[in-house]
Amino acid sequence: MNPVSHFLISWSVGAAGELDKKGRVAVTVAGVLPDVDGFGIIFEKLTENTSHPLYWWSDYHHTFGHNVFFGLILATGCFLAAGRSLKAAALALVVFHIHLLCDLVGAGGPEHTNWGIPYLFPVIRTELQWSGQWPINAWPNVLITACALAYVLFAAWKKGCSPVEVFSARGDEAVVRAVKARFNSEDANG
Numbered sequence: 001m002n003p004v005s006h007f008l009i010s011w012s013v014g015a016a017g018e019l020d021k022k023g024r025v026a027v028t029v030a031g032v033l034p035d036v037d038g039f040g041i042i043f044e045k046l047t048e049n050t051s052h053p054l055y056w057w058s059d060y061h062h063t064f065g066h067n068v069f070f071g072l073i074l075a076t077g078c079f080l081a082a083g084r085s086l087k088a089a090a091l092a093l094v095v096f097h098i099h100l101l102c103d104l105v106g107a108g109g110p111e112h113t114n115w116g117i118p119y120l121f122p123v124i125r126t127e128l129q130w131s132g133q134w135p136i137n138a139w140p141n142v143l144i145t146a147c148a149l150a151y152v153l154f155a156a157w158k159k160g161c162s163p164v165e166v167f168s169a170r171g172d173e174a175v176v177r178a179v180k181a182r183f184n185s186e187d188a189n190g
Contacts, residue, residue, distance in 0.1 A: 001102040001141055006032050008148035009102070010095040011163040014088075015155045023088040025166050026081040030074040031095030034065035062103065067121040071096040102144070104128060108135040157183045 010031020014024035040056025047053045064070065075092040082088035100117050107115045116127025134140055156162040156179040165172035 001099075001106050001144070002136060003032055003035050003038075005141060005145040005148065006035065006099050006102065007166075008145060008152055008163060009098060011166065012148050012151045012155070013091055013095050013098070015159060015161065016151070017087060017091045019082070019085070019088055019091065021161070021165055023078075023082040023085050023091075024161070026078040026088050027091045027095055028163065028166050029081075030078045030092035031099055033074060034070065034096060034099050035061075037061050037063055037065040062107075062115045063118055063121060066100060066103065066117050066119075068119055069121075071100075102141075104130050104133065106134050106136065106138060106141045106144075108133040108138075110135075153179055153183075156180070 007028060011024060011028040013031070014027035017023075017027070019027060038057060038061045040054070040060050043054045044057040071093055074096055075089045078092035079085060079089035100119070103115060104117050109115065114129060114131070114133050116129045118125060118127045120126070152163055156176045160176050160180075162172050162175045162179070164175045
């Protein structure tokens with residue numbers, strides 16, 4: 001699944017979990033950070049036509065950030081970042097595992113490339129695989145992202161916060177104002 005979908009899903013879990021802003025931000029980051037091992041694609045693309053290409057994405061994506069040990073590190077970081085919140089740490093583990101599940105079922109690459117999840121890496125290098133993995137641009141991923149976006153709009157309207165808060169408090173306030181103005185005016189005229 002793409003990082004934007006992971007971002008929206010993770011923020012939605014934090015918002016539904018009734019966390020404060022620090023907790024929501026920490027949980028959101030925990031749900032996206034497993035893809036840090038995907039940054040190797042930059043170096044792979046830059047060196048693909050050289051005599052010594054670096055296959056950092058092909059060899060390492062879905063490895064270092066997609067195992068239970070990394071999940072435990074994320075939960076610990078989330079616990080500390082959210083002011084020693086056990087709830088935030090637990091939700092970090094939830095979004096981490098949602099991330100893995102989404103990648104397991106819906107991160108298929110071109111030419112039917114099937115990404116595995118090395119859940120117990122580096123202790124055990126066997127990967128979890130699912131032969132029915134659909135491509136990253138398949139309709140189920142679009143539907144999941146649309147559902148997460150619908151919840152984001154609902155949360156902005158009802159809870160007064162949006163995923164924009166991860167980047168900007170003022171931007172978040174502007175999004176919330178715009179969503180409330182749109183949906184509240186509809187309620188008044190409905």
